[in-house]
Amino acid sequence: MGHIFQSVDAFRDILTSLPETDETAQTGAAARNGQLTKPPGALGRLEDVAIWFAGWQGDSKPRLRFPQVLIFAGNHGVMEQGVSAFPAEVTEQMVLNFQHGGAAINQLCKTFGAQMAVHPLSLDRPTADFTKGPAMSEEELLEALQTGWDAVNKNADLLVTGEMGIGNTTPASALCAALFSGGADEWTGRGTGVDDAGLANKTRVVAEGLANHAGQGDGLEMLRRLGGRELAAMAGAIARARVERIPVLLDGFICCAAAATLQAVNPKALDHALAGHVSAEGAHPKLLELLGKEPLLSLGLRLGEGSGAALAIGVLQGAIACHSGMATFAEAGVSDS
Ligand SMILES: O=C(O)c1ccc[n+]([C@@H]2O[C@H](COP(=O)([O-])O)[C@@H](O)[C@H]2O)c1
Numbered sequence: 469m470g471h472i473f474q475s476v477d478a479f480r481d482i483l484t485s486l487p488e489t490d491e492t493a494q495t496g497a498a499a500r501n502g503q504l505t506k507p508p509g510a511l512g513r514l515e516d517v518a519i520w521f522a523g524w525q526g527d528s529k530p531r532l533r534f535p536q537v538l539i540f541a542g543n544h545g546v547m548e549q550g551v552s553a554f555p556a557e558v559t560e561q562m563v564l565n566f567q568h569g570g571a572a573i574n575q576l577c578k579t580f581g582a583q584m585a586v587h588p589l590s591l592d593r594p595t596a597d598f599t600k601g602p603a604m605s606e607e608e609l610l611e612a613l614q615t616g617w618d619a620v621n622k623n624a625d626l627l628v629t630g631e632m633g634i635g636n637t638t639p640a641s642a643l644c645a646a647l648f649s650g651g652a653d654e655w656t657g658r659g660t661g662v663d664d665a666g667l668a669n670k671t672r673v674v675a676e677g678l679a680n681h682a683g684q685g686d687g688l689e690m691l692r693r694l695g696g697r698e699l700a701a702m703a704g705a706i707a708r709a710r711v712e713r714i715p716v717l718l719d720g721f722i723c724c725a726a727a728a729t730l731q732a733v734n735p736k737a738l739d740h741a742l743a744g745h746v747s748a749e750g751a752h753p754k755l756l757e758l759l760g761k762e763p764l765l766s767l768g769l770r771l772g773e774g775s776g777a778a779l780a781i782g783v784l785q786g787a788i789a790c791h792s793g794m795a796t797f798a799e800a801g802v803s804d805s
Pocket residue numbers: 551552553554631632633634635636637638658659660661662719720721722723747748749752769770771772773
């Protein structure tokens with residue numbers, strides 16, 4: 469559904485009436501799963517994943533042929549507060565690296581046959597420092613949501629949203645602290661690797677953001693005040709995928725914080741999404757628990773750029789290949805008890 473949003477409220481409206489999974493396809497997939505040549509439950513979580521995917525694809529024997537990986541990049545005014553182990557210019561340098569095929573995500577996309585696109589969002593115009601005022605204006609938030617919305621290929625059958633943005637674990641932590649209970653210290657982690665003094669400084673910055681903005685509006689308003697362009701673009705893409713009934717794999721802490729802003733507006737907004745992995749960022753396990761998402765992988769990654777979710781494409785490919793390709797007991801002439 470191509471759509472030009474005239475306002476953030478128009479985007480908010482879309483979140484109130486989202487399509488649901490196809491129950492018939494899901495029930496059909498569950499029935500098929502029960503007839504496949506394996507002991508019941510022997511493929512463990514792969515079985516649940518295939519049935520879930522069947523529901524969103526609307527086919528009890530689904531296919532996964534066209535995974536899309538979208539990487540959004542943004543810069544952050546809050547970097548003025550010294551919140552990262554790396555300088556802000558690395559965001560743009562990494563965008564060039566993505567474009568030249570030299571990043572981890574390029575290799576993972578090649579490995580799993582995913583189409584990858586990189587969307588830098590006004591890198592020369594960082595968001596405002598949220599300790600001084602809202603990170604974005606309404607117009608800036610809207611532009612980033614629309615970029616994410618437009619980036620989704622409606623012919624894709626799986627979407628991974630990833631990000632690149634030096635400093636962005638700080639807005640992600642501030643968003644979590646504002647959307648859920650728990651103070652700045654519970655939600656703030658080391659990101660790219662700040663030392664103890666850096667972590668204390670970051671926690672102070674998150675606490676200031678909370679003091680200035682928490683409780684001043686819904687999930688999307690928090691995204692405007694405390695988030696960033698790449699987080700908003702991921703939220704826009706995840707929402708678009710839902711409207712197109714394209715299943716989503718969420719990546720690490722920043723991606724999940726962006727997704728949480730949608731769930732804050734509509735508790736069912738992430739029903740079409742699974743957590744690709746749990747990252748090593750300190751608060752990611754707690755965030756996943758609050759989102760009600762059990763991660764598919766736990767490999768100690770803390771890279772971002774969609775990498776953990778891209779790896780989980782392989783898990784989905786395996787789950788769907790088994791579900792749709794295996795013979796039933798009757799077809800194979802195997803005794804079922
Ligand atoms: O995905 C994660 O959980 C994750 C955890 C820590 C860091 N990152 C990546 O590192 C950058 C943010 O870290 P920082 O320390 O600059 O806030 C950003 O480009 C993210 O993609 C990503």
